[in-house]
Amino acid sequence: AQSVTQLGSHVSVSEGALVLLRCNYSSSVPPYLFWYVQYPNQGLQLLLKYTSAATLVKGINGFEAEFKKSETSFHLTKPSAHMSDAAEYFCAVSDKGSSNTGKLIFGQGTTLQVKP
Amino acid sequence: GAGVSQSPSNKVTEKGKDVELRCDPISGHTALYWYRQSLGQGLEFLIYFQGNSAPDKSGLPSDRFSAERTGGSVSTLTIQRTQQEDSAVYLCASSLLQGATNEKLFFGSGTQLSVL
Numbered sequence: 001a002q003s004v005t006q007l008g009s010h011v012s013v014s015e016g017a018l019v020l021l022r023c024n025y026s027s028s029v030p031p032y033l034f035w036y037v038q039y040p041n042q043g044l045q046l047l048l049k050y051t052s053a054a055t056l057v058k059g060i061n062g063f064e065a066e067f068k069k070s071e072t073s074f075h076l077t078k079p080s081a082h083m084s085d086a087a088e089y090f091c092a093v094s095d096k097g098s099s100n101t102g103k104l105i106f107g108q109g110t111t112l113q114v115k116p
Numbered sequence: 117g118a119g120v121s122q123s124p125s126n127k128v129t130e131k132g133k134d135v136e137l138r139c140d141p142i143s144g145h146t147a148l149y150w151y152r153q154s155l156g157q158g159l160e161f162l163i164y165f166q167g168n169s170a171p172d173k174s175g176l177p178s179d180r181f182s183a184e185r186t187g188g189s190v191s192t193l194t195i196q197r198t199q200q201e202d203s204a205v206y207l208c209a210s211s212l213l214q215g216a217t218n219e220k221l222f223f224g225s226g227t228q229l230s231v232l
Contacts, residue, residue, distance in 0.1 A: 009156070036221075043120070043223035044159075044207070090159060103149065103172060104221065108158035 002027045002095045004074075006107035014115050019063075019078040021110050023091030026072065032094040033074045034104065035065055039087045047089070050074060061085070086114045118142070120224035122208050128230045129198055137193045137227045141210030148191050149211075149221065150183055154204040162206075165191065198231045205229070 007022040025031055035047040048059025055067045061084075065076045074091060091107040121140040129135050141148050150162040161175035165185045176182070180198075185191040195202055205228050209221040 006158075036223075041225075043225045044209075044221075045223070046220040049220070092159075103161055103164045105161060106151070106159035108156065 002029075002031065002093045002105055004033075004091045004093050004105065004107040006089075006091050006110050008110055009108065010111045010113065012113040012115060013081045015083055016080050019076070019081045019085065019112065021076040021089050021091075021112065023065075023074045023076065023107060024072050025074060025091075025093050027093055033065075033067065034092040034094075035059065035063070035074075035076050036090045036092060036106075037087050038090065038109075044090065047076070081112075081114045083114050083116065086112055088112070120208055120210055120222050122206075122224035122227050124227060125225065126228045126230075128232065130232055131200060132197055134194065134196045135198055135229065137195075137206050137229070139191045139193070139208030139210075139224060141189065141191070141208070142212075142222055143189075145210035145212050145222070146188070147211040148185055149209045150191070150193050151207045151209065152204045153207055153226065157204075159207065162193070195229075198229075200231045203229055203231045 003026045005024045033050040036044045037047045038044045047063055048057045050057050050067045058064045063078045065074050067074050088109050088111050090109045092104040095103050095105050123138045146167045148165045151159045153159050163183045164172040180196045183193045205226040207223055207226045209223045211221050
């Protein structure tokens, strides 16, 4: 069965510092991977997704993630944190890879705190 | 409205009572999902509707939980004989086409359920 593990339930960085949120996946089929973000008092929204076209995926708000098959990882990064990046971030994998009938399996989430 | 609408936004109930949570997906979206978000547990998949296909109920935690989607649009999640461990935020999401892999999910703001 497909699953994702997010390392670290809370990450704290200073404004302007590198953001690194870790996600490792387990999948028996070539995975489709996603990062979603939940800003305070808002619904989840898609940040970026990997669907096998390119291993480095760029998303909204300056975030990007790199798919590394050898490490079964899909870590999320941003070179310089902004106060507005404070949110909860969820990594997800489609439970049926590229199948259109797949549902998303989410990780436990990582809360990002940005200090001034 | 243009987004996924959920009602009520907050629901407080007594243990043993039944509750109904409603989701209005974005018009024209064929796929509809229910997830549960508990503190420290991430997003737990509950059920997935896709067009006229039989729903994927594999995530429902017990037979006290059920959901229906009438006319391919509005969905109702029903929890019978609520227990305190049912307290969580229940999230609904919809997507335009068949599934999570090729189309991003649009999430509602959720219903915060508190069972006393």
